[in-house]
Amino acid sequence: MEPMGISASELLVEALIVILFFGLPIISLIDLAKRKLTGIPLAIWAVLIVVVPLMGSIAYWIIRPTAEMKA
Numbered sequence: 001m002e003p004m005g006i007s008a009s010e011l012l013v014e015a016l017i018v019i020l021f022f023g024l025p026i027i028s029l030i031d032l033a034k035r036k037l038t039g040i041p042l043a044i045w046a047v048l049i050v051v052v053p054l055m056g057s058i059a060y061w062i063i064r065p066t067a068e069m070k071a
Contacts, residue, residue, distance in 0.1 A: 025053040028060045037065060 028049050037045070045065060048056035 021054060024057040025049050028057040032060065032065075035065065041065060 029046065032042070032045055032049070045056075045060060049060060050056070
């Protein structure tokens with residue numbers, strides 16, 4: 001791929017970035033839908049993941065909200 005101006009390592013890095021920015025938030029939203037959260041905590045997590053996709057998803061996986069966090 002070098003004649004085209006894109007090396008294989010650059011392509012791999014760009015593919016990983018795309019997967020992080022699109023895949024991780026989608027997986028986080030799917031996992032959030034499976035949890036038994038309702039009301040305000042569910043809305044806050046969903047908005048956080050949609051508005052700030054990478055940071056919201058990472059925070060979601062670190063904190064791992066449970067049903068006991070209900071408002």
